[in-house]
Amino acid sequence: MNRRITKIEMQPTLPTLKRTAAYARVSGAKDEMLHSLAAQVSFYAKLIQDNPEWDYAGVYADEAETGTKDSRPEFMRLVADCKAGLIDEIITKSISRFARNTVTLLETVRELKALGIGVYFEEQRIHTLSADGELMLTILASYAQEESRSVSENCKWRIRKDFKEGKPSNNIRIYGYEYKAGGFTIIEEEAAVVRMIFADYLSGLGKNAIMKKLIRLGVPTKLGGRWSESVIGSILKNEKYIGDMCLQKGYVTDHLTKHQVKNNGELPKFYVENHHEPIISREIYEAAQIEMARRAALANHPGERVLSEFSGLIVCGRCKAKFRRKINGAGTKYAKVVWACATYTYRGKHECAAKRIPDDILKEKCAEALGLTEHDPAIFTAKVERITVPDDGILVFTFKNGTERTLSWKNRSRAMSWTDEMKQAARKRALGGVDNG
Numbered sequence: 001m002n003r004r005i006t007k008i009e010m011q012p013t014l015p016t017l018k019r020t021a022a023y024a025r026v027s028g029a030k031d032e033m034l035h036s037l038a039a040q041v042s043f044y045a046k047l048i049q050d051n052p053e054w055d056y057a058g059v060y061a062d063e064a065e066t067g068t069k070d071s072r073p074e075f076m077r078l079v080a081d082c083k084a085g086l087i088d089e090i091i092t093k094s095i096s097r098f099a100r101n102t103v104t105l106l107e108t109v110r111e112l113k114a115l116g117i118g119v120y121f122e123e124q125r126i127h128t129l130s131a132d133g134e135l136m137l138t139i140l141a142s143y144a145q146e147e148s149r150s151v152s153e154n155c156k157w158r159i160r161k162d163f164k165e166g167k168p169s170n171n172i173r174i175y176g177y178e179y180k181a182g183g184f185t186i187i188e189e190e191a192a193v194v195r196m197i198f199a200d201y202l203s204g205l206g207k208n209a210i211m212k213k214l215i216r217l218g219v220p221t222k223l224g225g226r227w228s229e230s231v232i233g234s235i236l237k238n239e240k241y242i243g244d245m246c247l248q249k250g251y252v253t254d255h256l257t258k259h260q261v262k263n264n265g266e267l268p269k270f271y272v273e274n275h276h277e278p279i280i281s282r283e284i285y286e287a288a289q290i291e292m293a294r295r296a297a298l299a300n301h302p303g304e305r306v307l308s309e310f311s312g313l314i315v316c317g318r319c320k321a322k323f324r325r326k327i328n329g330a331g332t333k334y335a336k337v338v339w340a341c342a343t344y345t346y347r348g349k350h351e352c353a354a355k356r357i358p359d360d361i362l363k364e365k366c367a368e369a370l371g372l373t374e375h376d377p378a379i380f381t382a383k384v385e386r387i388t389v390p391d392d393g394i395l396v397f398t399f400k401n402g403t404e405r406t407l408s409w410k411n412r413s414r415a416m417s418w419t420d421e422m423k424q425a426a427r428k429r430a431l432g433g434v435d436n437g
Contacts, residue, residue: 017055020048020089023078024061025097037061044091057087079108082117094123174240175222176279184240184276191279193219197235198284202291207232212348229346236292239271242285243278246271309377310362310387316341317390319352326356341389355392361409362395369397369405 022044026037041059048056062072081087090112092098098121099105109119109128118129172179176190193214200210207229214227221227239246314323321342328336337359343352363375370379388396397405 018053018088019057019086020051020054020091021057021078021081021087022048022059023075023090023092023098024059025072025075026063037063040093048091054089057081079111082112082115088117090117090119092119092121095121095126173222174238175235176241177276186277186279190222194235194241194279197232198241198280198288201232201236202284202287206295207236208346211346215348216350236288239285240276241279242282243276244271244273245275309381310339313384314339314357314387314389316343316352316354317388317396318354319343321352323354323357323389325359354389357389357395357409358411361411365395365407365409366397369395369407 024037024040024044026040041061044059045056048054048059060074060078062074078087078090082090095105098119099108112119113128118127120127174184176187176194177184178187179185197210197214200213201207205213210232211227211229219227221231235241308325310323311325312322315321316323319341323339324342324345326338326340326345328338338356339359339362340356341352341354344354344356366380366384367373367375370376370383372379383399383401385398385400388398390396393408393410395407395409397407399405
């Protein structure tokens with residue numbers, strides 16, 4: 001038997017290219033900073049593409065105010081792509097560009113390391129997959145975090161020094177004015193809207209009605225968003241419209257989260273009179289403050305939310321918003337509690353035309369749905385999961401046992417809803433009498 005020997009030629013294996021990405025970030029959106037960011041992106045794109053051992057996986061770049069926040073969209077996308085197996089290596093300029101928070105930095109690096117993905121910091125010449133990489137990172141990241149705290153404290157000192165001298169911070173953005181080079185210039189188109197808001201409020205319109213009017217007229221906000229009751233309220237209470245400035249109304253709690261809170265006396269405030277040209281007179285402003293206080297007193301316990309067994313359980317079938325408790329005719333003896341769709345209440349009928357439900361009728365229907373002779377809040381809470389309002393006059397009760405029941409309702413006739421007292425008052429008015437109720 002003849003043996004046969006065959007030579008097997010080994011095919012050379014091609015080296016696997018390492019999928020490499022870069023991360024860049026600048027603090028702030030100034031022109032020179034954005035130019036720097038563009039330069040970083042171009043540099044890293046060329047660096048990776050020129051390396052024969054690397055496969056270009058992209059450059060992720062953020063225009064962030066600070067390296068301490070986790071809300072950097074490109075950074076989060078970078079991490080997500082790493083988890084998806086799209087990246088093998090990351091290059092970045094320095095630890096402070098990647099993150100100044102030591103905990104966040106180490107958590108991210110360890111998470112990537114577990115996936116076999118290394119990060120190379122050019123400035124410090126540290127590779128996270130090396131033996132001493134994490135030790136060096138811990139030391140240097142702590143230094144970067146302390147540097148961030150020091151910079152933050154210096155900024156706070158400068159801002160508070162300016163406040164003491166009656167100078168506002170440089171990031172003021174207020175409707176009706178343009179703030180530039182330390183001074184306010186009136187924007188007449190916006191100033192006319194401010195004057196209209198004060199005039200409408202003093203003529204009897206509420207903040208919600210003014211908001212709906214501005215939306216109906218198509219008046220833009222300062223930043224192009226939507227008008228809200230809170231914005232109307234802040235305009236009515238803002239002393240800047242009479243030319244004054246109250247400084248340090250809020251402050252930042254710490255340099256890592258950059259969380260800003262209202263100053264309730266923790267720090268001194270500084271009030272500067274006649275700082276700039278006013279948009280409205282002091283008389284109108286003071287009249288508006290008095291009117292706000294009067295309406296708050298009529299509302300009975302201003303700022304206190306009235307909770308009931310229905311709060312958060314009634315859902316509009318049209319817009320999916322919750323129904324909220326309202327008092328029609330608040331401050332009068334004819335006040336009536338109703339439940340109204342939040343969209344209808346805060347955005348207007350053009351956004352959702354859901355009909356209001358009188359509180360007394362709602363309670364009657366709840367008793368009927370539960371087979372009771374009268375409404376019982378405790379039984380309702382124990383058995384009902386939610387009430388859906390798919391259309392006017394329809395209530396769908398969903399019970400906690402998984403069953404449902406649909407009931408219809410309609411408003412009582414005007415004659416049925418009038419009390420003897422209301423009829424007597426109407427007769428007086430018809431006869432020319434006076435009723436001050």
